[in-house]
Amino acid sequence: MKRIFTRISVLAVFCLLAINVAFAQNITVKGKVIDGGDKTPLPGVSILIKGTQNGTQTDVNGNYSISVPANATLVFNFVGYTAQEQAVNNQTTINVSLASSTQQLEQVVVVGYGTQRKIDVTGSVASVKGEDISKQASVNAVSALQGKVAGVNITNSGTPGSTPQITIRGTGTIYGNLGVLYVVDGVWYDDISFLNPADIADMSILKDASSQSIYGIRAANGVILVTTNKGKTGNPVINYNGSVGYKKVTNQIEMANATEYATIINELSASNAAPALFANPSSYGEGTNWYNQAFRNALQTNHQISINGGTEKTSYNFSLGYTDEDGIVKTQNWKRYTAKFSNDFQVLKSLKLGYSISGTAINSNDINGGIFRQLYAAGPVVPVYYADGTYGDANDFSLGGGNNFNPQVTLDFFNQKSKNYRINGNVFAELTFAKNFTFRTSAGGDFGQNEVRGYTPAYQATQGQRNDISKLTVNRDENRNWILENTLTYKNTFGDHSLTLLAGTTAQRRKNYFINSSALNVPYSSDGDLYLALGTASNREVLDGGSLSTYLSYFGRANYSFKNKYLLNATLRADAASQFFGGGDLWGYFPAIGAGWVISNEDFMKDQTVFNNLKLKGSWGKVGNAGVPVNPTTLTVTQSAGYVAIFNGVAYTGANVASLVPSFLNWERTTGTDIGIEAAFLKNRLNIEANYYNKKTEQAIFEIPILSSIGTASSKMIGNQADLQNRGFEFLATWRDQPNSDFSYSISGNIGINNNKVLSVVTGLNPIYGGGQGIANGALATRTVQGGAIGEFYGYSVAGIFQTPAEVAASAQTGAKPGDFRYVDQNGDGVIDGKDRVVLGNPNPKYSYGLNTTFNYKGWDLSFDIQGVAGVDVYNANIAYRFGNENFSKDFYDNRWHGAGTSNTYPSANVGSTTNAAPNSFYVEDGSYIRLRTVQLGYALPASLMSKWTMKKVRVFLDAQNAINLFGYKGFTPEIGYDAGTGPISRGIDASVYPLSAIYRLGLQVQF
Structure with missing residues (x-):
């Protein structure tokens, strides 16, 4: 409560400061706004004081009146017309003529x-x-x-x-x-x-x-x-944006309680011909809810203050930011401090200089990456603490195996802190000469250091959770990157022709250095001062390494327009990357061309009233991917003890090839074609855009297995192995309207449809398997093969559950038990083996969509966004990832097979057996979801009140993010990505992902 009070107090202080600002002298400006074409009055035109949300609107006759600072700038805006700015300069009458605009x-x-x-x-x-x-x-x-x-x-x-x-x-x-x-x-x-x-x-x-x-x-x-x-010309403007709120776990998985757990564990023991572990399951009651024990409503606060302004010669922008976010797991916290400053200087009429620099510091208290697995699996019969204050011990309940832990011990004895410092920015000079030419040179850099310090003390909490030797690990990573760019632009309009030419060059260097170190027997320090030097010298280890990549590029682009009807765009870039030096094409060439036809500007469209704008466009181009390891074609050798020769009683370690490397490795090249249409209707109120695309990746790089008999340390080799395709359609529609002077709104919807396909693989029809992370027995649950999608789920199709021994005996799975999955014999050979595996699902979303809205009525504003995906599957690896007496979800308990006729969809408690845990269709679930992504209600104090103070804006708001989530998946969230180590071939596998949270906030925005 103290932290909540403190954070709300910060918001309150800014409110009080805002309300007590001194009175400023205003003047009243009146005028009329008309259509620049037919000279008719325009009602409902929005008139705002620039840099604020304060203003007024014209009445039915186009007239307005507003109180503003004498040096203010008014912004006139109306749907279907070009916005216009007018400096007040002590004028009391300002009449405005707005020109019709193809706004979008x-x-x-x-x-x-x-x-x-x-x-x-x-x-x-x-x-x-x-x-x-x-x-x-x-x-x-x-x-x-x-x-x-x-x-x-x-x-x-x-x-x-x-x-x-x-x-x-x-x-x-x-x-x-x-x-x-x-x-x-x-x-x-x-x-x-x-x-x-x-x-x-x-x-x-x-x-x-x-x-x-x-x-x-x-x-x-x-x-x-x-x-x-960036800075803007005018008096200094100070902005404060702040919020305080909390995060709450959504769709928390309900686990079996202690009584239910004891019941199902007894069933598991019986299926394995072992005695029951619990004589009286009902005596354990509800037991421990481990999720409730570890989770919390986590506080989140954010503050940002900025100041910007400038003159005709210089402008500036400065900001400070602070974010403090707790994790939903107790002990977890993340803080970020940001500072940014930019300046632009108009040194001469033709010369402009500027720079932008930002600094970031991020500190976090981390949690053990396996905690979610423990919370899912921990036995509810185990208490958090015994009456004497000691930890509840799973061994005291004879659970053993994979369930031999108390998650609270993991939380209490895991001590890891991360620190990240980063400074980046750029400096530029821009020279305009010979009327149509602009030369720009810029230099930018990104310099960062990340340090992770973890300490495990010597402790004994339970029989299975103990550590006899303390250990300190310190991992530090540094990045030193810079980029230099020079561009020359020619821009000119002559008659019906408009031409822009761009030529440029880029030089880059990316350098990384890391050091990983550890020491044993480092004594505990209550003040947190822990150093490697305090440990035993003979047990200290240090590993350092790094990488260096350099790039050189030349590029050019031409944009041509004739009568604003016919458009042409052509680009060519040439890149050289050090990764390919000596073992591939050092230079890659990436051309592109695009064309457009603005049909609405044709003479034959002048008299039509359907389209305000209508444009067809098409493009083709190539891009590249140089994101491969440094020196990928260099053969490396190790002297591991895999091969040893003994001469005269002395062992000599032989040299081993670390891994096979390709003699030649080429760029990944992606060729894309795009065809689109843009249109506007009803005085630009309705705008639509539709695009069809066909994107093909040629010579995609990935690893393929090699025979272990070759004698390398690695069983894989990278190379240009495949061609991939993504083909789809996108649609966007937006409606904006302002029915009257008090009310305006916009509604925008979009949808994307994508089909992912592997066109060819160098291994022919031999698939690439993956996705073994977090799956029982390390089984591979995905397959990438010609004709399919990347990382498709692959395994056995479940036809039901064996009910009796007779059914088992009459099947192709004579080694199964009643309660086990019955798999489909796909090839009809009477044997269930790897040949019976089929595609089970696709982790690549086919449909993604969003709905975004805003409504404004006087000082009130309301917005809500809906977002979702469909046509996607996820693999629930949590269910069968079992090594002993782990807990079960309530869903599994309620629907499990526990006798003939009890279930034909869920297996018995023996779900973790080798037979049942094999990748199969039971674990593949629909990953579609729809959620209320954001809803926000705000209120801005009226302009009449603001005009009495130097304050330009005060707005308070309430919002929620991820408050409503609709999906059928039986985990925390179907929004599951891929493992960073294995990439897209492991996408969509839920092996205890971090739960999704809903966020609720109270916020304040103030502008002076």
């Missing part, structure tokens, strides 16, 4: 190395405003994109501060770099976890190869361009 197509979007009018874009580019990102409860800006962009699939984790997994138009690689490229103010990054979402002005998602190709080697999985907030 005339807006400017950020593209690679510049901006374009949307009407000129021939590729597929989606833009999301910073205000739509910062209002989300997510601490990572990428998470806020979920459900907002067609064709973009995001998988979140409940782990505090975690980076979401994102795929754009399907998975196009297996082994290479799986992540998208983030370009923040011109600097390239692998993730943007260091960014405070409130610092973002705009995010552009480049989805097709034509728009991506300007980034060549890193664009195969998509590109996201991030523009951060």
Whole structure:
């Protein structure tokens, strides 16, 4: 309660500061707003004081009156017309004529190395405003994109501060770099976890190869361009955004209670001809609910304050941010501190200089990665503590095996802290000369250090949970990356022709250094000062390593428009990457071309009244993926003791080839085709966009098995092994309207359809198996094979449950027992073996969709977003991952087979046996879901009240994220990504994932 009171008090203090700001002198401005074409009055035009949400609207005759600071700027905005700004400059009368606008197509979007009018874009580019990102409860800006962009699939984790997994138009690689490229103010990054979402002005998602190709080697999985907030001309503007709330586990799995657990464990013992463990199951009652013991309602608070302003010669923006997020598991916490500062200087009329720099510090108290497995499996008959204060011990109940633990012990004795420090930014100079030329040079860097310190003391909590020798581990990782870019742009309009030419060059270096160390017998320190030097010298270990990659690139682009009707875009980039030096094509070439036809600008469309805008577009391009290990074609040798020769009684260790490497490794190249249509109707109130795409990855890199008899330390070899395809359709429709001066709203819906397919594999029809992580007996549950999707679930099809010994004897599974799965004999040979396995499901979502709405009525605003996926399967590995007397879910207990006729779908308690635990259709479940992603209600104090103070805006809001989740999956969440170590061939396997949380917040926004 003290922490909650403290965090709410911070919000209250800012409220009080806002209300006590001194009175400022305002003037009253009146005027009339008319249509620039037919000169008729425009009712309901929005008039805002720039930089605020305070303003008014015109009446039925187009008249308005507003009290504003004498030096303010008014922004006039109306659906279907071009927004217009007017500086007050002590004027008391300002009349405005608004020009009709093709609003959506005339807006400017950020593209690679510049901006374009949307009407000129021939590729597929989606833009999301910073205000739509910062209002989300997510601490990572990428998470806020979920459900907002067609064709973009995001998988979140409940782990505090975690980076979401994102795929754009399907998975196009297996082994290479799986992540998208983030370009923040011109600097390239692998993730943007260091960014405070409130610092973002705009995010552009480049989805097709034509728009991506300007980034060549890193664009195969998509590109996201991030523009951060910059200074604006005018008096200083101070913004504060803060919120406090809590996270709560959603859809918590109900486990069997102690009585039910004792009952089903006795059944398990009987099935294995062992005596019952519990004489009287009902005597244990409810027992321990381990989820309730470990979980909590976790606090989350976020504060960000910024100041920006400037003159005609200089502008500035400065911000500070603080986020404190508890995990739903007790003891877990994540904190982030951010600072960002940017300056632009107009040194001369033709010369502009600027820089942007940001710093981030992240500290976290971590939890044991196996805690969720323990919470799922721990026996409820075991108490957390005995009456004497000692820990409840599973051995006291003869549980043994895989259930020999007390999760509270794991929480209490796990001590790991992570620290991450990062500084990044860029500096640039921009010179305009000869009227049409602009030269820009920039240098950027990303320097970070991450340290993880873990300490396990010597302790004895239970018979099975003890540690006799203390251990300290210190792992440190450092990154030193820089990028230099130079571009020359020519832009000119002559007659009906518009031409923009861009040429540039890029040089990059990415350097990583790591050191992993440990020491034994490090004494416990109550103040937390633990050092490797305190341990036993003979037991200290240190491993250090690193990597260095360099890149050189040349690129060019031409944009041409004739009469704003016919559009042409052509790009070519050449990249060289050090990974391929001496063992592959050092240079990769990535061309692209796009064309567009603005049909609505044709003469024959002038008299029609259906379309405000109508545009056809198409594009083709190639992009690359250089995300492979350094020196992948270099053969390495080890001297492990695998081969030993003895001469004169002395053992000599032989040298072994560490792994086979390809003699030649080529780039992964992705070729994409995109065809689209954009249209606007009903005075631009309704806008639609539809795209068809066909994306093919050629020479995809991944590992294939090799014979162990070859004698290498590794049983796999990487190479250009396959061709992959993602083909699909995207649709976006948006309706915006302003029925009257008090009310406006927008409703936007999108859907993406994607089909993933392996076109060819160098091994022919021999499949690549994977997905053994967290599955009983290490069985491989996925298959990647020609003609199928990446990482399809693969195993036995269940036809029912054996009810009697007679049924078993008459089947192809004579070694089974009543209560076991009955598998389908697919080939009819009377034997159940690996030849009877079939495709069980697809972990790659076919459909993803979102609905995003906003409603504004006077000072009130309401928004809600709905998001979901469909046509996807997940593998529930938790059920059969058993090594002893683990607990069962309540669902399994209620539906289990426990005698002839009791169930023909769920097996007996012996589900963990080798026969029943084999990958099969019972464990594959529908992963579709739909959720209320975000709902927010806000209220801004009226402009009449704000005008009495120097304050420009005060808004309070309440919101909820993930408050309603609808799905049929029997786990915490069907939103399951892939294991970072194995990639997409392990996608969708639930081996105790971090549960999803709902977040509820109270927030405040103040602007001075």
